[in-house]
Amino acid sequence: MEFSSKLLENAVYEISQLPGIGKRTALRLVLHLLRQDIDQTTRLSSALVNLRTEINFCKSCHNISDVELCEICANPLRDKEVICVVEDIRDVMAIESTGQFRGLYHVLGGKISPIDGVGPSDLFISSLVDKVKAGKVKEIIFALSSTMEGDTTNFYIYKQIEPYEVVTSTIARGIAVGDELEYADQITLGRSILHRIPFENSLKS
Amino acid sequence: MEFSSKLLENAVYEISQLPGIGKRTALRLVLHLLRQDIDQTTRLSSALVNLRTEINFCKSCHNISDVELCEICANPLRDKEVICVVEDIRDVMAIESTGQFRGLYHVLGGKISPIDGVGPSDLFISSLVDKVKAGKVKEIIFALSSTMEGDTTNFYIYKQIEPYEVVTSTIARGIAVGDELEYADQITLGRSILHRIPFENSLKS
Secondary structure, eight states: OOOSOHHHHHHHHHHTTSTTOOHHHHHHHHHHHHHSOHHHHHHHHHHHHHHHHHOOBOTTTOOBOSSSSOHHHHOTTSEEEEEEEESSHHHHHHHHHHTOOOEEEEEOSSOOBGGGTBOGGGTTTHHHHHHHHTTOOOEEEEOOOSSHHHHHHHHHHHHHHTTSSOEEEEOOOOOOTTOOGGGSOHHHHHHHHHTOOOHHHHTOO | OOOSOHHHHHHHHHHTTSTTOOHHHHHHHHHHHHHSOHHHHHHHHHHHHHHHHHOOBOTTTOOBOSSSSOHHHHOTTSEEEEEEEESSHHHHHHHHHHTOOOEEEEEOSSOOBGGGTBOGGGSTTHHHHHHHHTTOOOEEEEOOOSSHHHHHHHHHHHHHHTTSSOEEEEOOOOOOTTOOGGGSOHHHHHHHHHTOOOHHHHTOO
C-alpha cells in the first residue's frame, strides 16, 4: 500500500499492529475517525492511555480492578473455599454471566506455552499455591481451555497442589446444549460418553 | 457485559464505537494492549491524535496529503487534462495500484446520500465544477461505486458540467477478469453485453 501522507501511514501502521486487524481494515477505521468529530479520537486515545497507565489488578485474584480488592473477592457472600482457575478476565466475565458460580476466581494471566515463551513463572501460579498451602481452600476448579497449553497448565498446577488437602476438579466437557450429535467432533462426543452423569442430575438446572 | 473496572469499560466502549468492532472484539484488543509494552499503546494513541489534529488535504484534489499540493497533483508527468472523480483516498490508492491511469484525481469526500444527511454542499463538487469552468479539463471520468448514491452523485455532477465543453465517461462495469459467467449477477452481465467492446481492443492489455 502506498500512502499519500506519512501521518496517515503511521496511524494505519499502528492500528494494524492490533491482532486480527489488517492494513485495509486499519485504513477504513482511520478514515472513519477522520470523518467524525475530533473529540471521538481524543476520547479513544486517552481512554487507551489511561487504561494502560492506571490499570490495577486485584491483589488476591489478579483480575483487573480499579480497587485493591476486586468486587468479587470483597463480596462477603461469595464462598471463599472454592476457587475457579481461569486464564483471563474474559473467562471471569463469561462464568459470572451464567450466575452458576458463587466461589472466587484466580486469574492466571495466560497459559504455559513454551512456543510463545510463557513459562510457569510468567503466570500467577505461586500465589495460587500459597492460597492452597494456607489451608483455607477446599476445592480448586480448573476452567482453562482444553488445548495442549491449557492441559499442560492444569497438570503443572495440579502437581504443585497435590501434596495438600484440596479437591481438584475440571469443568465438564461435552456436547453443547442444543447441539446435534452428528455434528459433534469425536473427542468431545467420546468424552461426553465417558464422563456421563446420572440422569437425575441432568434434571437439576 | 459487566466490567470489573471503569477504566477497562471505558476503553472497551471507545474502541467499540469504531465501525465493525463489537464489544467482544474491543475487549480482545484492549487485553492485547495490556499484555504488550506500554510504548505500543502510547504510539497508537499519539498516532491517532496527531493524524486527527495535523491532517491536511491537497488544495487541488482534496486527497489526504502532508503538503499543500499532493504528490500526484504536483507531478509534472501526469496528464492534467483528465480528472478521475472518486469518493475517497482508498479509491485513489486502488486506481494508482493498477498503474493504468496517468491523469489527476478529484476526491469528493463521500457520495450524495439524503438518508445519511449528505447533500451536494457537503462534498467537494463546486471545486470540481470550477476546474471544468476554467476550461483546462478535457475529460472527467466518474469512478464512484455503482450504488444508488453513486449514480445520483454522478448525475448531479454531470448536470453541473454539461454546459461546458468536457467529455464525461464512467469506468467500465462488467464481468471481473477470471470470473465465471454463470455466477455473475444479471445486471452486471446485462451491462457487459450492452457495453461490449471491439475484440481487438480487449487484446491491448
